[in-house]
Amino acid sequence: MQKKVLKVNPKDNVAVALVDLKEGETVILDNLTYEIIKDTKAKHKFVIEHLNIDDPIIMYGVLVGKANLPIQKGEVITTENVKHQSTKVKGKTETASWIAPDVAQWKDRTFMGYHREDGQVGTENIWLFFPLVFCENRNVEILKDIFEKELLFEKVTKHQLLLRSLVNNSSEFETITEEEKESRVFKNIEVKFITHQGGCGGIRQDAESLGRLLAGYVNNPNVAGATVLSLGCQNLQVQIFKDALEKMNPDHKKPIIVYEQQKSGTVDEMLSGIIKDSYEAIKRANEIERKPASISKLVLGLECGGSDGFSGISANPVLGQLSDLMAGIGGATILSEFPELCGVEQELVNRCVNEKDGERFLQLMKDFEKSVVAAGSGFDMNPSPGNIKDGLITDAMKSAGAAKKGGSSLINDVLDFTEYIKKPGLNLLCTPGNDVECTTALVGSGSNMVLFTTGLGTPTGNPVVPVVKISSNTALYEKMPDIIDFNTGDVIKGEKTIEEKADELLEFIIEVASGNIKTKAAVLQQNDFIPWRRGVSL
Known part of the structure; x- marks a missing residue:
């Protein structure tokens, strides 16, 4: 009962x-x-x-x-x-200890991943197109249309087929045949495209930050290489992007094709060159195949969005147990969304292995909140109307539940936005709570998969990594099966323990990481990318 x-x-x-x-x-x-x-x-x-x-x-x-x-x-x-009310924190008050869970059943487990020369392992093999400035968005969209139509048959959606039937005045709903699916040009690589509204017009710091973020995407193990479009005169110069990538990974060997429009003549000439060069590079990247890798090579981004009053007692604690398992195995997790850590700072500071990391975490929180107050708001205004309607009354209440995603392991590093992960175990990453901005940041810091808990439902995805949607309640899982991948509602019903669900989730993650299961966000082609802009427009 x-x-x-x-x-x-x-x-x-x-x-x-x-x-x-x-x-x-x-x-x-x-x-x-x-x-x-x-x-x-x-x-x-x-x-x-x-x-x-x-x-x-x-x-x-x-x-x-x-x-x-x-x-x-x-x-x-x-x-x-x-x-809203939360405890004020000044620094570390005690040294936390932690006993890792039993990971005997996991320590020798592997997934089928894409091995990179720098030792990272991807869960996907992506060739990425992106602009350094919004002026090039149109050219990226043109390239997207060309490459997807010619290379990826499964990109044709049922809604396109419906329209095609209407245009042809046909009563039959056309479908893609298995033969057409098998005839796609490349079997081992996906081609993805990013556009954004940055790179110029704002403060130089935001342009530099975007350059570091894009460098993180190229450095992400899921990316095989990239085609980069530049106008030429923008704040985010090609050299800024290259310097950011060099600093992040001096030994990177991934192919990067850069085209600058103001040096390339006509649009036609530039696009023709991009298509020829990119096709040859994609063809080479297609030769990379999945091979076994230890699950310690997984870097899991931990995030929540559209949370409800059950998130903090089912889905988030399941992720916390999973995070502890990963720490015990030697893998890595990244806990983000700093506005949703308001009120639990003391626990997190005490869990930092390095006292300087605890101090840095508090300073990043202080600076973030100061900027929010300066804009006329505050962390106490973080819960959305949907959060409040479903039982999350204050920001501190929402935060205390959200922090459960980080489990109880020690914190090995604290990262600011666009900094790339360097250490295994649990890491903290300064990001907003905004779903897409947070996911975007997690991938730029090295996550090769994002685990996203929700109580209300959200279709958020990412162009580079699988985003696994985890529901806090069974009603959501049954209502939105097209966007939810995994259900923890049986924890609420008392049918499963948090530990049992974490084991089930890790098995599911291994299947996704190996390419055997496609996430619902990927099926929906939900390729969201929104960089966090900390500054103002000039």
Whole structure:
């Protein structure tokens, strides 16, 4: 029988409704009986003791808010009776210890990946086209249309086929035959395209930051090589991009084709040259085949979006357990979204192996929040209307649940936006909470797969890495099967433990990394790319 309520941490003074609760209904928690004062929807929280104004709200064992009004025992918390509050942190207060989980069943496991000369291993083999400045977006789009039509038959969608049937005045819905699919020119490589709105017009720092981000994409193990388009006069000069790549990886040997329009004559001449040179390079990259690699070569980006009140007790803890498994194996995970770590800084600082990393984490958080305040907002405004509707009342509450994605292992490094991963184990990466900006940043810092938890659903994907969507609840999994890859809702129902689901998820990840399972975002061709712009436009 499914439990109706849950207290996440023994220190908590709120409980989570696992099902809809009616006014006057009684529930039992830790052998104590509580009467529900008002209707409480599943995912929302009610207090388990009477609270006066300014009394603390504790969840996940940390301060997540304070009472704005008197709240009766058994009464649901809302944005009216609770406001954001988090603990202020100045530095490390203790040295955390960690015992790795048993990884005996995983230590010899492999996936089929693409080995690069620098020792990295990709889960995909991508030839990437991108511009250094938005002025070249049109040319990239032209190239995208040409290459996809000629090289990739499966890019023809059912909606294109529907339109084709209408244009041909045919009553039959055309389909792609298996013979056509098999006739695609290249079997071992995908061709992907990025466009963006940066590279010029903003502050020079944003152009340089974009250059480092794009260098990270080229350095990502999923990328075999790249075709780069430049106008010539923009802030993000070709040399800035090349210098960023050289600094990131002095030994990189990937082929990079660069065309600068202001040196290339007509558009026709430039496009003809790009097509010829890129085709030859893609043909060579197609010779790279999947080979066995230790799963310690996986670099998993950890992210959440469209979160709900169950995210922090099912999907995110499952990712946390998986992150701990990866740390025990010698693999790497990257925890991002700094606005969603507000309120749990003390725990994270204490988990930093190097004290300077803890100091850097706090400084990055401080600088980020300062810039947000200067813009007239604050981290306390982070929860979206959808988050609040589904039980995430304050930013600190949302953050405490979001941080569960990082498990309990020690933190080996703290990275700023566009810095590339250097160490195994758990890393922190400064990114916004915005779904696409965060995913974009994780890939630029070396993730060869992104694990994305959601309680409400989101179609976000990436052009370079598989993005695995993990639902916090079964209702979402059943409602949106076209975008959700993996369900953790059986944790809420008490049918599976967090440890059991983490093992299942790792098995699923190995299949995705080996190319045996295509993510739903990839099927939908969801190739999102939005760089984080920290500055202003000039």
